[in-house]
Each structure stands twice: as C-alpha cells, then as structure tokens.
Amino acid sequence: MAARPIAEGLFTWPGDDPSLIGGCCRDCGSYTFPIRTGCPACGGTALQERLLERTGALWTWTSQGFAPKAPFTGTFFATDPFEPWFVGVIELDGQLRLESLLVGCTQDTLRIGMPMRLVLMPFATTAGGDEIVTFAFTPAGSYHAAGIRPGADQEAASA
C-alpha cells in the first residue's frame, strides 16, 4: 500500500513538515490557493509558486453533518453511526484565507480566532489499496492530531 497526495502541486510531498503551495502575483503581490493561471485581484498572468504560511487563525468553521454527494470521495469518517466532521476557513497572516478540513477538534473546542497549524491526514483508500492523503488544519495546541502524518492510521484522523 502506497500513500499519495490527493492532487499534485497542492502541498510539498513527501516530508514530515508539509507546506501548501500557493501562487503569488508578480504584478500586485496578491496570493491565491491553489495557484491559478490568472490573478483574482488584478488579472495578471505572472503567478509564481510560493509556499504558504503553515500556521494561521481560524476565521470561521462549520460542521459537516452529512456525507456529501459525488464528487466527494472521502472514507476517513465514521459511518456507523455517522460522525460529523469539521471544515473551516483559515486566515494565513498577510497572505489569504483558505478552506480546509479541520481535525483534532470538536464543536465545543473550536473558537473563531484560535491558532491553527497545517497537518496531513489520510483521507481515503482506493480500490487498489492506495492511501490518499490530504491537507488539513488542526488547533495549534492540539496533541490529537500530532500523530497525523502520511501513512498514519485512520483512527488518528477521526480522533
């Protein structure tokens, strides 16, 4: 069984200290994630790859109380009984806000403004047994997500 990222060029891989790969506009300095062919601020086309900040603040969040329809492919969550997971927006200081899965948290522990850090988590297992890994954010002080690294077991992700 091999682990691989959900998409190429989204975060640095492999490695224990991942960074998200964004784009920065050479004309206006605005950031985007993921990198695009045009800058959403000025329309410029000279976007350069930049590693984004690995910590940020929770700008908002919600729970995911049902399994989304296709194209959702995740198998990381408990289905019997179904257990909601969390998604949110992380503000990376001076760069941008980005949407992410959240791990190592509950409805009661999430607070808007709390510090968050980037982790990788197992997201799905393919029919061929490959493990798909994605990025997520976890409360910066959380120990629950400390063990989440490429290849970690699924228990850790839903803890």
Next chain:
Amino acid sequence: MPEVAIIGTGLHPFGRFPGKTALAMGAEAARSALADAGLTWADMQFAVGGSYEVDQPDAVVSDLGLTGVQFTNVYNGCATAGSALALASQLIRLGEYEIGLVLGMDKHDPGAFTAAPDEYGCPPWYGELGLFLTTKFFGMKINRYMHDHGITRDTLAAVAAKNYYNGSLNPFAYRRKPLSPAEILDSRMLNYPLTQYMFCSPDEGAAAVVVCSAAVARRYTDQPVYLRAVQTRTRRFGAFEVHSPSAAPSHLQVPAPTADAAAAAFERAGIGPADVGIAQLQDTDAGAEVIHLAECGLCRDGEQNELVAAGATGLSGRLPVNTDGGLIANGEPVGASGLRQVHELVMQMRGRAGQRQVPARPAVGLAQLYGAPGVAAVSILST
C-alpha cells in the same frame, strides 16, 4: 420616471410533481401570467426564459403557440431570474419591444445541489474533499456573522419559523406545516449552526411575469407595479464567497455582491432602503435571510436579533420579509425562484395576497437573489 411595468404575474405551485415536466409547469405559469394581464401569448413581442435543468426553456412555445417570437434563454445560477428580468427591462428601455413575457422553470432532484467543480473554476480535489458544497459555505458565513455581530441561534430559529408560518398561509408553497422554533433547533444539525429545518431544498415549479413599457401599462391594468431597477453583480476580490478554495485576507472588508447589487439598484431607482415596505430575500437558509437584510441596507449589522424578536419582519411588522414563506417554505427551483419573489411582491403591492396580505399595502418592494459562485441580483419595484 418609471420605464418598465409589470402588468401580470403567474405561478405554478412549488413542490414535487412526479411525472410533470418543467416545461409543462412553465406553460401553466405563462398562461396564468398572461391571463392576469388580460393578454394572450400571441400578444407577446418577446420572451425571456430561465432554467438550470431545461436546456431550452423556449421549447415551451410548442405548448403556448409557435408564433415565431424572439425568445432568449438565460442562466445565471440562483440569480437567473434577475438576469432574465434585467434583459427584458433593457429590451423595453431600448425601445426594441413594448411588451413581453419573462418565464422561469425548474425541476431538481432532491438533496443539495451538486455539479462539476471545474465548471465553477474550482479544482477537482476541492470537490473530492467535500468542500464543493453550498450548505457548508452558508454555515461558515453565518457562524462568522454571529461571531462578529452577536446574532443568536434563537434568531435563526425564529426566522425559519416565520417563513414556515407564512408558507402555511400560501396555497402554492411546498412546505405548508408551521414549525416551532424548538422543532427547528432540535432538527438534525447539517452544517453548524444550521439545522435541517433552517435550510431550503431544491424542488420544482415555475413562475412568469408580463412586462411592458410603463407608458402603455394602464392600457392593460389599473394596478401596474413598476420595475424601477434590477441589477446583478458578481463577487469582488476580497469578498468571502461560495465555492472558493481561497479568498483574500479579511482586512480588505469588501462588500458581498448582494451589497453591491443593492446599492446599484437603489441608485438607479432613486429610492432608498428606508422607503422599502416589503422584501423577498434569498433565504437559502435562515442565516442567509439575516445577513441579506443587512447586505441590502434594510438594517444595520446586528440589529436583526431585535427586529426578528419584535416581529418587524413578520406579516404585520414594519418590514415584512419573505411573506410567501421564502425559499425555506417554497424550495428553490432555480430558474423560477426569483420570479416567485416578484410575483409575491406584486400580489402584496396590489393587495391580492389573501390570508397572508400585509396590512399596509406596500408602495416599494425589494427582491434579492444570491448564489454560487458569488452572483447576486436585486430588483426594486414600486406602485
């Protein structure tokens, strides 16, 4: 000086109609609007049709009559009806035509809308992660708004309860059973803080309006309602919007497209938010109604707790909102939803809304639409 008038409206009930096509519903709504205006399909010099599911809304001519009329199909997400009305209004103001029909129809499968992320400018992984989902955006948007402005979960429940109550008085609504705030709060949590009964659902239905040059409106009705402005906008850099893997830093404080569309519509109409006596807002969820009230300039951020608790947005309040039950009680057939709003404004402004008629017949009404990937439309009507 009003340039465009609405002289007839028609609605096919919203809900579930197994075996009935969207086009058949569209034809009924069109006939109903034409009858309301005292006109026939053959009198229409142009038509505009909007739908998400129907490729060619103009196929309705097979049932209405093959008159050879110019018929333009438009689609602009949840703002489809706004774009359809805008086109009709432009054709009349340009003097191309004097009278025409605007029609919307849809028939959606149950459950939250889904689509291919790459057709919305989003990468495939965004959909695979389950992030390409409108409901979670609305949960995140109202959660932040509650944090910033102190809106309570009780206010969200009260908004949904109001809309179910209004729907119970509307024979054309999908959900006609009143629900208490407690039942709404206790229903399944879909995307915190939004529970199942705080959300609208995609469904089926059709709506139509007959529009004409204001100069000739009184030939057809002694109760014309004027379309004073209709403006559509897309999101600006810095707004926090649906289906966006990333957004600019929050300190830019950029208004949402609804705020931009509303400001532009008020300016064009020469009418201010304080003049509005009734509003139909995009209540995709209870939180969206709360936020859109402020984005349209109809209240200050944070004032909604007090307004809702005092009943100001109820049928007998000073600013009734979603008097026919809104999207929460009617569901959302995308192409028809905004024309349902206009139909309801016209019914109320003409004093024909029956059991749900607001006491003081409003002289100015506002209709607002918002949807993926960050489009909004605001229409302003006056008697």
